[in-house]
Amino acid sequence: xxxxxxxxxxxxxxxxxxxxxxxLKVPTGAITAIVGANACGKSTLLRCMxxxxxxxxxxxxxxxxxxxxxxxxxxxxxxxxxxxxxIAPDGITVADLVSHGRHPHQGPLSRWTAADDAAVxxxxxxxxxxxxxxxxxxxxxxxxxxxxxxxxALAQETxxxxxxxxxxxxxxxxxxxxxxxxxxxxxxRGTTIVMVLHDLNLAARYADHLIAVRAGRVHAAGHPDTVLxxxxxxxxxxxxxxxxxxxxxxxPMMLPLGRHRTTADPSHRKDAP
Amino acid sequence: MLALVVAGVALTLVTxxxxxxxxxxxxxxxxxxxxxxxxxxxxxxxxxxxxxxxxGMSFGLGGAVFQTLLRNALASPDIIGISxxxxxxxxxxxxxxxxxxxxxxxxxxxxGLLVALLIFxxxxxxxxxxxxxxxxxxxxxxxxxxxxxxxxSRAPAWSLQDALRWLTGSVNGATLGQVWPLALALMLLGGVxxxxxxxLEALRLGDDAAAALGVPIARxxxxxxxxxxxxxxxxxxxxxxxxxxxxLSGPIARRIAGAGRSPLIAAALVGALLVLLGDYVGQHLxxxxxxxxxxxxxLGAPYxxxxxxxxxxxxxxx
Numbered sequence: 001x002x003x004x005x006x007x008x009x010x011x012x013x014x015x016x017x018x019x020x021x022x023x024l025k026v027p028t029g030a031i032t033a034i035v036g037a038n039a040c041g042k043s044t045l046l047r048c049m050x051x052x053x054x055x056x057x058x059x060x061x062x063x064x065x066x067x068x069x070x071x072x073x074x075x076x077x078x079x080x081x082x083x084x085x086x087i088a089p090d091g092i093t094v095a096d097l098v099s100h101g102r103h104p105h106q107g108p109l110s111r112w113t114a115a116d117d118a119a120v121x122x123x124x125x126x127x128x129x130x131x132x133x134x135x136x137x138x139x140x141x142x143x144x145x146x147x148x149x150x151x152x153a154l155a156q157e158t159x160x161x162x163x164x165x166x167x168x169x170x171x172x173x174x175x176x177x178x179x180x181x182x183x184x185x186x187x188x189r190g191t192t193i194v195m196v197l198h199d200l201n202l203a204a205r206y207a208d209h210l211i212a213v214r215a216g217r218v219h220a221a222g223h224p225d226t227v228l229x230x231x232x233x234x235x236x237x238x239x240x241x242x243x244x245x246x247x248x249x250x251x252p253m254m255l256p257l258g259r260h261r262t263t264a265d266p267s268h269r270k271d272a273p
Numbered sequence: 274m275l276a277l278v279v280a281g282v283a284l285t286l287v288t289x290x291x292x293x294x295x296x297x298x299x300x301x302x303x304x305x306x307x308x309x310x311x312x313x314x315x316x317x318x319x320x321x322x323x324x325x326x327x328x329g330m331s332f333g334l335g336g337a338v339f340q341t342l343l344r345n346a347l348a349s350p351d352i353i354g355i356s357x358x359x360x361x362x363x364x365x366x367x368x369x370x371x372x373x374x375x376x377x378x379x380x381x382x383x384x385g386l387l388v389a390l391l392i393f394x395x396x397x398x399x400x401x402x403x404x405x406x407x408x409x410x411x412x413x414x415x416x417x418x419x420x421x422x423x424x425x426s427r428a429p430a431w432s433l434q435d436a437l438r439w440l441t442g443s444v445n446g447a448t449l450g451q452v453w454p455l456a457l458a459l460m461l462l463g464g465v466x467x468x469x470x471x472x473l474e475a476l477r478l479g480d481d482a483a484a485a486l487g488v489p490i491a492r493x494x495x496x497x498x499x500x501x502x503x504x505x506x507x508x509x510x511x512x513x514x515x516x517x518x519x520x521l522s523g524p525i526a527r528r529i530a531g532a533g534r535s536p537l538i539a540a541a542l543v544g545a546l547l548v549l550l551g552d553y554v555g556q557h558l559x560x561x562x563x564x565x566x567x568x569x570x571x572l573g574a575p576y577x578x579x580x581x582x583x584x585x586x587x588x589x590x591x
Contacts, residue, residue, distance in 0.1 A: 052484050076487025083481035087344070089532060096533025103475050104487035108468040136532075156486070 003028045003192065004049065004079070004160055008058035010216075011048050018044045020216035021058065026160075026209075031186050032194045033207035037237050041216045042196045043084065046164050049194070050081035062160075076104035080158035082149055084165055088137040094148050095133040098123055101155025123154035126188075127181060143174030150181065161185075163195040167202070175199070179206045204228045204251045212236045228252040274529070274542040278326065281549040285322040286314055288557055324447040324511065325552050325565070326545040327455045329518060331508035333544020334463055336519025337526060337536050338501040341473050342494065345403040346580055349520035350385075350505045353410025356514035357417035358388030359506035363513075364421050364439045368428045378454045378510040385506030388413060389498065441566025442515030444552055451511050458507040462500040463541070469497055470535035516566045517573020518547050524576075547572075 004026040012018040018041045026032050036042045047053040049060050051067045059066045067075060080101075088097060101123065102116045124130045127147040132140065137148060146166060153161055166182075167175040179202060185191050197203040203210060204224040211221045214236045220227045229252075233241045239256050246253040286298045293310045301307050301314045336349045350356050362384030366372040372380070392413055396406035421439055438445065466473075472493050475483040484490050505519065526539035551572070552565035559568075 047481075050485060052481050072484070072489040073487035076485065081481075081485035083479065083485060085479070086482035087477065087479040089344075089477040091532035093533055097478075099533070100475055100478060100486060103471060106471065108471070153485075 002026060003063050004194070005061045006045070006049060006058065007061060009045070009048055009055050009060065010057040011044055011053055011055040013044075017056075018216055019048065019055070022213075022217055023058075024211060024218050024221060026192060026194055028192050029186070029190045030192065030208040031182065031206060032192075032209040032211060033197045033203035034194065034211045034213060035197060035200055035203050035236075036213035036219075040213045040236075042213050043164050045213065046081070046162050046194070046196055050079060050162050051075060052081065052083070073104045076156065076158075078158055079160045079162065080153040080156040081162040082153045082164065082166060084168070086149055088145070088148075090138065092137055093133070094129060094135055094137055094140070094151075095120065095124070097137055097148055098133075098151045098155050101152040101157075104156060119155045119157055123151040126154055126185065127151040143170050143177060146170060146174070146178055147181070150178070154185070158191075160192045160194070163193070165196050165198065168198060175202065182206070200228065200233070200254050201246070204253065205246060205249050224251050228254060274539060274546075278542055278545050278549065281546060281553070282322045282326070285325070285549060285553055286318050288553070320447040320449045320452060321444050321552070322549065323449070323452050324444050324455070325548040327452060327459055328444065328508045328512040328515060329522075329545035329548030330463070330541040331455065331459055331504040331544070332515060332518040332548070333522030333526070333540040333542070334459075334466055334537060335501040335505035335508075336521075336544070337523035337540035338466055338473065338497055339519070340523040341477060341536075342497060342501075343403045343406065344477060345407065346520075346524050347407050347577075348403060348410075349523065350502070351514060351517060351519045352414065352577070353392060353407055354412075354414030354417055355385050355389050355392075355410075355502055355505055356509050356519070357414045357421070359385040359509035360439050360514045361417045361421050361424075363510045364424050368424055374450075375454055378458075378507050381510035382503050382506040385502045385509070386499065388417070389502045393498075438513035438564065440513070441564055441570055442509075442513035442518075443564030443566055444512050444548070445564060455507055455511050458504060462504045462507075465500045466497060466504075467537055469493065470537045473497060473537070474535050512548075513564075513566065515548055515551075516570035517577070518544050518551075518569050521547060521569070521573050521576060 002025040006022055006024050009019050009022040010017060022041070022045065034042050034045065044053065048055050051060070054068070059068065061067070062070065062075070062079060098120050099116070102119060105116065124133055127150055129144065129147050129151060132144060132148070137145060140148065150166065167178050170178065182193050182195070183206060186193050207224060209222065210224045210227040212219045212227055212232055219236050220232050228243060230241055230243050233239060233254055241257055242255045243252045244255065283295070287293055287295055293314060297307045297310045298314055301311050332351070336351070339348050339350050340346050359381040363377050363381045366377045366380045392406060392410045395409045398405070425439065472488045475486045475488050476490070476493065478486070480490050522540045522544040523536060525543045526536035529543070530536040530539045547569055548565055551568040555563040555565050555568045
């Protein structure tokens, strides 16, 4: 079943085309990871899907309606998006920032309601930042700050959540923590999640659906077992690799092969002469 | 805040060359004839206080909107030349063309919008960068200021009385007739801005984040900038570019309202208070009589220097 889809999407900045006639379907209630080399159009795709960027051709469809025709505020109640580098205003507290997630649910004259309070409280709990609610966002660590931004998107209470590289600049412990959090969300609320990820192995392990983008088109899409192959990695990233089964999850795991240190060379051993 | 403004008004109404007893002031306001006090209170001090408040609110609101929208305290309309544009147009209209009244206000608004357009146009390169916009604005502001000085230097001696108004801003000789266009502008444009304050707060998270929260970015920015420029321009056409009120109100209001809440209402009140008290200080507390702009200028200049030093040290705009 599909609620969100892109049909024949072309887009770019200025004269440079980045997406070329791209078509894809996002499985509802699943976690989708978009992977690809730098500048292949991953972020542009996400920006088009969330209507931050207007495509030059084609369209993005949500529940059968083109998103360009949905009023901005109404769209923001159904589809949330965490951009790559949002700005935390100086001195703002965690609770105040998360409250911004309620923006699309409020009119210019409407008051803050108990439902708004409940949504914010739930978002703080789900991201486990209740203790931080009164702290300044500036004072938090990178991982904590990312959880605050995700909490803001959660307070928006959308069925679909898009995230542009939510784990970039985080250390491995925080990357795993954020991905676990997204799985929790997906399982407890059935939220459809689409995220751009850099780490192929984490993408293969955490996503139900993997989309590999190359030169503005979908190169392969499907279950990670079928998408993450030696051929796909070579064609999409231009790097040779070995694929092994991940001993813990059984999902495919990729080991890149460079020009050096790719064989069990005895001279690399400590006891070599 | 509101209480402070009321106290400021009371102070202004009571104080003149001679003090009027508060009871007499109340009786005059209630419509009674009070010999010796009626003219001073109703025709001199009341219009002056009203104009101070309205102009201060307009400057405060307009300034806070610009600072919020461009995410930079330096991006205030009195720094980046929008007040100077409105001022220059008003000077030209009055001195050269001999206009008066609403026509001057309209021309000032048009000029303010034109200067805003020019600055935004010159600063535009794949999006709007705050620092470039501010530098271009300061340059344009300097050009317009020198134009005002030139026109004034060629003006006949009798109109030089008004000269100071166009250089630093002043509420001298305020009449109730001047108050109406400003009151109207404040109600219409100020109302537009206040209704949008949640959107403005969302815009502080960055364009992408705000759009994701359902703010139609392009339309919101256009509407709020136009409304803010309109407010600043009308207020400037009436009271002159009262120095640094727009620039100071936002940051003070932000401190009062707290980082999480919209500072717009607080900014309007701070602006009103700055003009009201600045004028009071200039009129009654200094050895000679100074227009309000001189007083607010003396307050604002050190803060401007502080901000510039700060942004130089931290390497990012304040």
